[in-house]
Every structure is written in C-alpha cells, then in structure tokens.
Amino acid sequence: MNNISKQSNIxxxxxxxxxxxxxxVQTIIRLIEKAMPEQKFIENVLIYNEKDIKLSKLPNVEVATIEKKLADKVQYYKTIIMEKNENISKKSIVPGSKIIVFGAQKLLLLTKRQLRENEIIIFQSGKPDVTLASMGNTKIPIILKDRLKYIDKFLFFTKYDKEEIEKIIENSNIHCTYKSYIVPNPSKTSRNQICRxxxxxxxxxxxxxxQKNIMEYIEVADIIYPEYKLNAYGYGISEILLRYSKVNVKGIIDDITEVAKExxxxxxxSNSEGFGNVLVEAFSVGMPVxxxxxxxxxxxxxxPGTGKLIPYGDIEGVKKAIKEILKDKNTFKKYSDAAFxxxxxxVKEDIVDKYIKVIKDEI
Structure with missing residues (x-):
C-alpha cells in the first residue's frame, strides 16, 4: 500500500x-469529469495534438501534456525509468492525490515517489496482456514488475479479464494487494429498440x-451474398480493399442509431479487442451480435440469446449464425429482445455511478 501522508482534492x-x-478511454474520462463538476481534474496525457481536439474543455479540467517533441518524450521516459530525478516540477503531482491510470503499463510514466505518495487506481483499458504490457506473453516485463505493488484499486471489465490479468500477475511471481472491482464499459447509445x-x-x-481483421469481413460478404448483404461504417487505410469486394462501404456515422433500422x-x-464498446451500443438498439x-x-x-459467439476464424460458423438469427421475423425478434x-x-449513467463509487471508496 502507498504511504499517503495527507489528502489532496485533485x-x-x-x-x-x-x-x-x-x-x-477519452469518453470514460469525460463522463466522470462531467458527473463530478465540483471536482478538480488534471489530465496527464501521453499525446497532445491540437488537430485531434474535437470537444471543448470542461471548466473543472486542466490538461498537462508529457512533452510534444519525440526527443523530449524519450528523455522524460528515461528520467522516470532510471529514477534520476523524482521531483520533476513541470510534471509534479500533488501528494495525497488520486491517480487514475488507464492500463497498468502506464505506471512507467510515474516515479516511485509519486506511486508511494498517492492513491493509485488502475482502469483496465485493453485486453489483459496489453493492460499489463506482457503483449502475448505469460509474464510481465521486469521494468514494470516493481511498480505493480503500488496499485491500490484495480477496475476490470469482466470476471474473465480479472481471472486472466491475475493469472499473468501470479505467473510473474508478483504479490499485489489491491481492492478489485468489476465494471463494464458503458454504452454511449441511449436505449431504444429500433433495430428491424x-x-x-x-x-x-x-x-x-x-487488429480489426478487416479481411475477414471481405470473406464473409462473399459467402453470404446475395442472400445477405454486409454494410461497413467507418474509416481507415484498408478502405480500398473493402471497395473492391462485396462489402458495401457506407462512410462514417456518429452513432449506431443512425443505421439500426437498415x-x-x-x-x-477482430483479432483482439479490449472490451468491444460497439457490442453494447448494438444491444442498446436491440441489435443481435x-x-x-x-x-x-x-x-x-x-x-445466451443476444447473438452468437463464434470460434476465431470460423467463417462458415459466421454464415450459419447469420442464417439462424435471420431465419424469420419471429426468430430475429427473440434475439433482438434478448439483446435489448x-x-x-x-446504461451510461449507471456505469458512471459505479466509477465514482470506485474512486471514492476508502482503501
């Protein structure tokens, strides 16, 4: 546990x-900030690019960027990891504060003094091996090992993520004492069963x-055509591949409600996901997955009943699942009702309440 001598309100x-x-992750941060308007927040971000800014800054929020230039970033990491200077004034964190870290691997961005003097809360932000920087391996990198002992609270997406993350920690011979919580990601989509x-x-x-395994959709579109059609909404460098296939590229949308009736x-x-927010957004409109x-x-x-979980790479299994769910209107209605x-x-508001309880919970 950390040596917290006094409490900060940050x-x-x-x-x-x-x-x-x-x-x-940015959506989750903003939801918490909006739900606690009297609370002061400071965001220490790894990447800050003014071209990416789409929303206005909330009045209770400050943003501190970890160096804009690559050379400065490298020097900053070196300083932190080598512990050459535990008092970096321009990145100082008031002792006794709560620090919410998205992914345990980002503990490397904090000095050991900062870890000791503050309450450390980890929010899972990717699949288990990414969260722990093990990247497909069963053990945690040595450079991260001695920082995990400073974790006070750990928030997991699901019980399965918790089991896998704690298995990786155990395999790495690390003893951690933290309070654990299971809170799924919220749906940004309001509940309205409009899927048809x-x-x-x-x-x-x-x-x-x-990551998104876009070639798989090209294969699926090919084997289900002409009985069924596959529409793709989004953007990316692989769009040209989709356009030369039976996939119908439909452009960018802000929310699944725009196309739920179609x-x-x-x-x-996907080859991998952290949580898969789009799934719960689909449920919000009554769309099976x-x-x-x-x-x-x-x-x-x-x-069960909300859709089909298919073994990875089983294209024929995907086709079979589509045919089953869309067998007729009554069958579809049962799946749609279960998804909804x-x-x-x-529900966004309920999940945010759970986040706040985790943050305020005593250690």
Whole structure:
C-alpha cells in the first residue's frame, strides 16, 4: 500500500489522449469529469495534438501534456525509468492525490515517489496482456514488475479479464494487494429498440487489417451474398480493399442509431479487442451480435440469446449464425429482445455511478 501522508482534492488521469478527443478511454474520462463538476481534474496525457481536439474543455479540467517533441518524450521516459530525478516540477503531482491510470503499463510514466505518495487506481483499458504490457506473453516485463505493488484499486471489465490479468500477475511471481472491482464499459447509445428485421448485417469501426481483421469481413460478404448483404461504417487505410469486394462501404456515422433500422446484425470479427464498446451500443438498439471469441470480455458480453459467439476464424460458423438469427421475423425478434434486455447492464449513467463509487471508496 502507498504511504499517503495527507489528502489532496485533485484527481489525476494518466492516459494516451485528453478528453477533448474522440475515443473509448477519452469518453470514460469525460463522463466522470462531467458527473463530478465540483471536482478538480488534471489530465496527464501521453499525446497532445491540437488537430485531434474535437470537444471543448470542461471548466473543472486542466490538461498537462508529457512533452510534444519525440526527443523530449524519450528523455522524460528515461528520467522516470532510471529514477534520476523524482521531483520533476513541470510534471509534479500533488501528494495525497488520486491517480487514475488507464492500463497498468502506464505506471512507467510515474516515479516511485509519486506511486508511494498517492492513491493509485488502475482502469483496465485493453485486453489483459496489453493492460499489463506482457503483449502475448505469460509474464510481465521486469521494468514494470516493481511498480505493480503500488496499485491500490484495480477496475476490470469482466470476471474473465480479472481471472486472466491475475493469472499473468501470479505467473510473474508478483504479490499485489489491491481492492478489485468489476465494471463494464458503458454504452454511449441511449436505449431504444429500433433495430428491424432485414437481410443486412453490418460492421462498425476502423478499417484495419491487424487488429480489426478487416479481411475477414471481405470473406464473409462473399459467402453470404446475395442472400445477405454486409454494410461497413467507418474509416481507415484498408478502405480500398473493402471497395473492391462485396462489402458495401457506407462512410462514417456518429452513432449506431443512425443505421439500426437498415441493419439487423452486428459483426465483430477482430483479432483482439479490449472490451468491444460497439457490442453494447448494438444491444442498446436491440441489435443481435456475432462475435469471434478472440478476447476475454466477449464471453461475458455475448450472453445466451443476444447473438452468437463464434470460434476465431470460423467463417462458415459466421454464415450459419447469420442464417439462424435471420431465419424469420419471429426468430430475429427473440434475439433482438434478448439483446435489448442485456443493454440494461450498460446504461451510461449507471456505469458512471459505479466509477465514482470506485474512486471514492476508502482503501
């Protein structure tokens, strides 16, 4: 546990980008900040690019960037990791504060003195190996090991993520004492069962080969055509590949509600995900999902009747699942009702209340 001698009224966030930009973590940060208007927040961000700024800064928030130039970033990391100077004035954190860190790997951005003198709260921000910087391995890098003992609270997406993360910690022979919490990500989409029975399925997200596995959608579109059509909403460097396939590229949308009446099933066939926010957004409009079991949280999110969890890479399994869910209007209605019912667990306001309870909970 940390040696906290006095209490500060400041809450710090350590994340990649500030809450004025668009993204899953940034949305969570902003929801917490808006729900606690009297609380002072300081965001210590890894990347700050004015071109990314889309939203106005909230009055109770300050943003401190960790160096804009690459050379300065490298020097900063070196200073922290080598512990050459534990008192970096321009990055100083008031002792006795709460520091919310998105991903345990970002503990490397804090000095050991900062870790000792403040309450450290880890929010899971990716799949388990990314959260712990083990990146597919079963053990945590040596450089991070001695920092995990300073964690006071750890918030996990699901019980499956908790099990996998704690297994990696155990395999690394690290003894940690922290309070644990399980809180799923919220849906940014308001609950309204507007999804309708059609012969269209959809993908919503980045057009990316490595993580999002965009080539899989090209194969699916090919084998389900002409009985069913696959619409893709998003952007990315791989868009050109989609345009030369049977996938219908439909452009960028702000929310799934814009296309819920035109599509009946959401596909998520990624190589990996952290949580998969788009799944709970689909539930919010009553849209069933078909998901590869390529990450732990999927097992928790895709409850029986809400869709289908498919073995990774099973294209024929995806086709079979589409045909089953869209067999007829009554079958679709059962899946849609189950998905919409499941969305109650991801209501934004309820999840934010849980975040605040975690933050305020005594250690």
């Amino acid at each position: 809450i710090y966030f350590i994340s990649n980008k500030c809450s004025q930009t668009i993204g899953g 029975y059609t012969n269209n399925v959809m993908y919503l997200g980045r057009f990316d080969i490595l 599509n009946s099933v959401l596909l998520l066939l 078909i998901v590869y079991n390529s990450y732990p949280a999927a097992k928790s999110i895709v409850a 019912k499941a969305s109650k667990k991801y």
